[in-house]
Structure formats: structure tokens, C-alpha cells
Amino acid sequence: xxxxxxxxxxxxxxxxxxxxxxxxxxxxxxxxxxxxxxxxxxxxxxxxxxxxxxxxxxxxxxxxxxxxxxxxxxxxxxxxxxxxxxxxxxxxxxxxxxxxxxxxxxxxxxxxxxxxxxxxxxxxxxxxxxxxxxxxxxxxxxxxxxxxxxxxxxxxxxxxxxxxxxxxxxxxxxxxxxxxxxxxxxxxxxxxxxxxxxxxxxxxxxxxxxxxxxxxxxxxx
Ligand SMILES: Cc1cc2nc3c(=O)[nH]c(=O)nc-3n(C[C@H](O)[C@H](O)[C@H](O)COP(=O)(O)O)c2cc1C
Numbered sequence: 001x002x003x004x005x006x007x008x009x010x011x012x013x014x015x016x017x018x019x020x021x022x023x024x025x026x027x028x029x030x031x032x033x034x035x036x037x038x039x040x041x042x043x044x045x046x047x048x049x050x051x052x053x054x055x056x057x058x059x060x061x062x063x064x065x066x067x068x069x070x071x072x073x074x075x076x077x078x079x080x081x082x083x084x085x086x087x088x089x090x091x092x093x094x095x096x097x098x099x100x101x102x103x104x105x106x107x108x109x110x111x112x113x114x115x116x117x118x119x120x121x122x123x124x125x126x127x128x129x130x131x132x133x134x135x136x137x138x139x140x141x142x143x144x145x146x147x148x149x150x151x152x153x154x155x156x157x158x159x160x161x162x163x164x165x166x167x168x169x170x171x172x173x174x175x176x177x178x179x180x181x182x183x184x185x186x187x188x189x190x191x192x193x194x195x196x197x198x199x200x201x202x203x204x205x206x207x208x209x210x211x212x213x214x215x216x217x218x219x220x221x
Contacts, residue, residue: 006154011208013162013193014098014123015201021127021194023049025159029194032155038144045148046132046183055128058179062120065175073174075187078167094208101206119168125193130169130176132186145189152192162197162204165190 001009026049038044050058083091096106104111122128131149133141153163169176169191182188197204 012164014203015198016125016195033151036148036151044141048130122193125195127194129192131189164193
């Protein structure tokens with residue numbers, strides 16, 4: 001797979017085949033992703049991989065916790081407390097497209113809730129990852145982590161796998177970390193579902209929008 005195809009063909013995949021992903025395969029992904037760049041080569045990343053019983057136990061616990069209205073305990077604010085345009089509209093469109101792909105009406109609150117809970121089920125993926133940044137580091141390391149996670153997603157594609165990055169899996173670190181020993185003094189940045197995509201599921205068959213190049217890039221000569 002060439003690099004342009006790897007980037008342009010990646011989508012957040014939210015339905016997976018019932019085909020296992022081994023710890024060895026997760027290791028192969030990291031084998032490539034570890035070559036991601038980082039400021040002064042600090043490599044400020046730790047990854048916890050989960051499969052099998054551990055993944056199932058995390059999933060059960062997250063669903064139970066969220067469904068019972070458990071308090072959020074994320075290590076950082078992913079989004080600002082107040083939304084501004086154009087980001088609010090883009091966020092709404094993102095949600096509408098996702099629900100439409102699943103045949104969920106905009107006013108179908110229980111349907112939307114059911115769809116949202118799929119996050120905690122790793123969208124049926126057989127494997128997951130949790131990404132950690134050292135708390136002693138600053139914003140630059142979070143930039144590095146973004147590059148690292150994208151590298152993981154692209155390396156996964158190179159091995160025939162697809163992924164969905166998920167802040168939802170980082171919303172309740174207290175719940176997740178009951179099931180493994182997290183790296184000490186690290187913040188949980190994001191989770192990620194990983195597996196072989198189910199190509200027949202409509203949720204994997206729509207594309208989100210993007211700004212045009214001239215809305216992103218300004219060149220000066
Ligand atoms: C850090 C990060 C966290 C995300 N969290 C979630 C999430 O919790 N649940 C989800 O369904 N999608 C999540 N997404 C996926 C975005 O919705 C998706 O990337 C965006 O809509 C663009 O679609 P695409 O990835 O298919 O190109 C996340 C993406 C990123 C980069």
C-alpha cells in the first residue's frame with residue numbers, strides 16, 4: 001500500500017470481523033509506528049494493548065459505568081467547555097452522518113445512545129490500544145502523540161487492519177485502569193479499536209467531509 005492510499009483510504013472503522021488480532025500483531029504495528037517523529041526524540045509514549053478477556057472486562061465495566069451515569073474522570077479536556085463556529089457545525093455534521101449511516105433518525109435519542117455505547121464495546125473489535133503521555137511533559141509531547149497515533153493507524157492499514165481512534169475510551173481512566181497496570185504518572189490520551197474491517201456494514205461505508213485545499217493552505221512566494 002502506498003503512503004497516499006494509506007492516508008486517504010483510512011476511515012474510522014466502527015464494525016469489525018470476528019477475526020482475532022494477536023498480541024504479536026499489535027507488536028508488529030508498534031514496530032513500525034515507533035519510528036514516528038518526536039521533539040528531540042523524546043518518544044513520550046507508552047501503549048497498553050488489550051485483547052480477549054481483558055478487553056471484554058473493560059468493555060463490560062465501561063458500559064455499566066456510563067449507563068449508570070458514572071462521573072467522567074478524563075485526564076484532560078479534549079473539547080472546550082463552550083463551542084464556537086465553525087467547529088460546532090462540523091461536529092454536528094459529523095454526528096448526523098454517523099447516525100444516518102446507521103439508519104438512526106436525528107430525534108431517535110435511544111438509538112443514538114445505543115450507537116454511542118458501541119464505543120465502549122470497541123465497536124466489536126478484537127483488540128484495543130490505550131495511549132499514554134508522561135504527565136511531566138508539556139503540550140509538545142501531545143503533538144508527538146498525535147503523530148504517533150496516526151502512525152499506528154497507518155501501520156495497521158499496512159498490515160490489513162483498520163482502526164477507530166476513540167476519546168470515548170479515555171473518558172473513564174479509573175474504570176479502564178482497573179483491568180491493567182497503567183504506566184505510572186502518565187495521562188491517558190486516547191483509546192483505539194483495532195481489527196479487520198467488516199466491509200458489509202453501512203457504518204463503514206460512508207465518508208466524512210473535508211475542507212478544500214484552498215480552505216486549509218495559504219502559500220506565500
Ligand atoms: C483523538 C480522536 C478521538 C476520537 N474519538 C472518537 C470517539 O470517541 N468515538 C468515535 O466514534 N469516533 C472518534 N473519533 C473519530 C472521528 O470522529 C473521525 O476521525 C472524524 O469524524 C473523521 O472521520 P474519519 O476518521 O472516518 O476520516 C476520534 C478521532 C480522533 C482523532
